[in-house]
Amino acid sequence: MxxxxxxxxxxxxxxxxxxxxxxxxxxxxxxxxxxxxxxxxxxxxxxxxxxxxxxxxxxxxxxxxxxxxxxxxxxxxxxxxxxxxxxxxxxxxxxxxxxxxxxxxxxxxxxxxxxxxxxxxxxxxxxxxxxxxxxPMSSIPDICEDLRQQMGQGKSLTLLVKEYGLFGTWGAPIGPVKGMSSKESLHQLIMEGAFKPLDFNTLLSGAPPAKFSTRAKRELAVKLGFCLMDFFDADLASKQIYFLNYSNSRPRKEPPYLAFNSKPPPSSDPYNFGMGHPALLSFAKLLLELDFGEVIDLSISPHNSKNSEAYVKLMVIVERLEQERSDSTATDSLNRWFAELANMNAVVRVKPGERDSGSPHIRIAILDTGIENQCLNGIKEYEDFVDRRNESPLDSNGHGTNIFSLLRKVCDDADFFIGRVWEGTKATPDTPLLMEEAIDYARKVWKVDIIVLSSGFQTAKKSVGEAIERANMARILTFASPSNYGNMGDLYYPGRLYGHGKVICLFSTNSMVKSSTTKTFNPSPLDTAAHRTFAILGEDIFLENLREPLNGTSYSTAIGAGIAARILDFSRHPRFRDKLENIDDLWKVEGMLAVFGRMAKRTDNGYRCMAPWVICPRAEEGMERREARERQQSAVVDVLRNALKDIDRA
Structure with a gap:
């Protein structure tokens, strides 16, 4: 796709x-x-x-x-x-x-x-x-005559009103509503995501034409309540509700209005307000759609006695909403975390028109359980090291797919290379040799900048360590996760090599940039490597199309690798690369850790907790957007320059 x-x-x-x-x-x-x-x-x-x-x-x-x-x-x-x-x-x-x-x-x-x-x-x-x-637009000198000519042809009219004339075009109706542009309806706004929380996924896909805050949603709910009182026997479905003076620039401030038709009323018994009354159920469904920000598929009969099942389904949805509300603080802080990251990305992102031959996209190899077939967009190459005869993408448990999705969420314009090394959740006797082969392949064939190993072994594997050494010599950063079993065992290999400065190993924080008080998967850091012990978000991360949140140092490792990719990419920016002395040091473990040190303002339980956006100052209020971005970029350049000068004390 x-x-x-x-x-x-x-x-x-x-x-x-x-x-x-x-x-x-x-x-x-x-x-x-x-x-x-x-x-x-x-x-x-x-x-x-x-x-x-x-x-x-x-x-x-x-x-x-x-x-x-x-x-x-x-x-x-x-x-x-x-x-x-x-x-x-x-x-x-x-x-x-x-x-x-x-x-x-x-x-x-x-x-x-x-x-x-x-x-x-x-x-x-x-x-x-x-x-x-x-x-395609034509002037309409006589709209009444034009309407008569088009009558009965099943077309919808779109009008454009300007001070210097009235213009319009005729076209086939969109959706089931005739004679009214569905673009103006409440239903269309819900479908466009106008009522969903503003999170990182929304920012990536582009903000919807209108965005309703919590307060605006509540104001709209009150207005719809007045509609219910005035028109209690009307069809209150979102497709029948429109806004006057439709504008893409801001949420609706004017009262909504209902579109009526000649169909029978929605209730055969309008004055019997039992639990299955269709007008009340429709109104409850509409309020839930505003809260969830998505359309609810629910069939409501005009007969009270036939709505028991619809009533029960709505009650189940309400119960689910209450459960989600109980965790709303964590969700809000996660959205804020990714929103802060998006603000930083907007500054350090190298735009397509800004690149030249000296600023190619950063290349990232993910050596894990593979990738699912429907997630191939953005993948440059896929290699199955478990079964070289298999050319089709494969992921037996979804771990590698989740790592890729999270990396792309952080750094969407990198070039990704996927290697299937793990056959399942546990290593086989062949896995260490396959990982060695894949690391060498990523170095020699894919020529990547970053290798991500979000898994590891309980015992040391010499061949894997030697392959990582060869990657280090080639100026390739290797990220490896520590483990997810607390102190029940040793740190995974090769993650434990972070104590010797061979890899970057990232522990987990929650979205409040603190070591978690509720999750226990984080192992304790090495006492001998306190200055290299960094932690970043790895707890309760929600990805699109996943029912359960992601938890584990595998995911903090992926996010950290994505942040590093952003820094490497920005350092190649044609306007700034000549201002950075020893720029090649960013492709060394100690060089990148020096930058991570500028992102970690606090130490919590032995972990240097990273908030990446702190290296990017906020734009001054009232400043023109382009000037603000240039000043912020210059500030980031200063951070990188000073970090590389102070590399030995990262």
Whole structure:
């Protein structure tokens, strides 16, 4: 399943949309009454095209190919119509040099701009003929006549109202609601994630068009309560509830309204308010959908006597909600942890347009139980060391898949290489030799920067240690987990090699950046390696599509490796790499630990607990976004430079 981010055209449109968002002049596109209506229409179309849309990152192959084909045609058309000032930006790696030059111009020179109309030189020229314009929106001089012509054809009308005219387009209805755009309905907002908590997954996939806070959700629930009192025998399903003055920029402030139709009322006995009354059940279902942020699949009959099962199901959902609320503090702190990390990532991330030949993506090898077939997006290569005849992805217990998912959550733009070394949860006599082979393969063939070993052995394995030594000589960082059995046994091998500075071994903290008081899997650190004993989040981590949270030093090891990948990637940034002396030391254990030392402000029970974002100062209030990011990046450069100077006292 491809990602939209893989599309050059999609990235180009998103970048241009971001740059144009605050730069376009407000009001009607032109004060020039002599300009034809086609110019106005073209301006509208351009503004629509460059809106930054928040959509799902993943599409199936057919939809991706169809969407990509449309994007290519649109980019080719706009590239021919673009009139960017001459910008010396070097060679362009795609077929849209004019659009690329336009993006560079907008990045370098501030100020308002005109798209196709206006007194200043516009960025795009108007097509010479109406055939070239080919605008899907058309002016509606007589809306009543237009409605009569379309009556009975099963189409839905979308209107765009501007000071200089009324425009509309006809299309097939979306979903079961006719004559009303489902984009404006409460149901669509729920589907878009407007009511889900803002967490790291939401940030990765892009924020929804509107986001309701807890307070806003409660205000909406009260408004819907008034709807229930006024229209107790109406259909209160989310698909029938709309908002006036729909706007993508903020949650609804105005009262919602109900869309009525000529169907029979939802209850055959409206005045018998028993436990199965369909209006009350529908309202309870609606409130739960707002709270969960997702649609609940529940069939409610118009007959009270037939709703016993629906009532019981709702009670089960309420009980589940109460259980989740009891752990809401932990969930909130986890969301905050990943939100803080996302803020740091926004600063240190190297954008696609900022890379050059000296800043390739960081390469990470995960040597574990393999990977499930549906998680192949983002994987560069897969190798099965357990069974070399097997070319299909395989993960017998999901551990390797979870490690990959968590790593990608922390550093989504790395290149990942997956090696299946473990056949199951326990080592076989062949596992040490397979791990040695896989480590050497990652070094010689994949040429990775980081190797992740989120598992280990109870006894030392000489061949594995020697392979790690060879990786160290090649400037490859190896991350190895300590174990998950407290002090019931020794630290796993090769994780215990952290005492000798051979690997990076990360213990676990909770989302409050403290050693846990409720979990007991963390082993005690080595007394002789206090300065190398670092810990990071490894407790109660929720991943999408998993029912149970992840717990263990395997996952703290994965998160730590992802943080290291972010630091290595940022150090190659073309603007900053020359400012870092001894930059190659970041690919040494002691060099990366020196940086980790700047992230660990507190020691708790012998663990140096890491909060990675502390190396990135918060943006000053009121500062322009680009300037704030540059200042934050400079501060991170200073942290790395000072850490590398003080490498021996990390």
């Amino acid at each position: 491809p990602y939209l981010i893989e599309s050059i055209e999609w990235r180009l449109f998103q970048e241009l949309g971001r740059l144009l968002k605050a730069r376009l002049r407000r009001g009607p596109p032109s004060e020039d009454i002599g300009r034809p209506l086609q110019a106005e229409l073209f301006e509208v179309e351009l503004r629509q095209a460059f809106m930054v849309y928040d959509v799902s990152e993943k599409l199936n192959q057919n939809k991706y190919d169809e969407f990509q084909e449309s994007l290519k045609r649109l980019c080719l058309l706009l590239n021919d119509l673009a009139r960017p000032p001459i910008v010396d930006g070097g060679p362009v790696a795609h077929a849209y040099p004019a659009l690329d030059a336009l993006a560079k111009h907008l990045e370098l020179f501030p100020g308002q701009v005109d798209l196709a109309t206006g007194f200043d030189d516009p960025l795009f020229q108007l097509p010479e003929t109406e055939d070239e314009l080919n605008a």
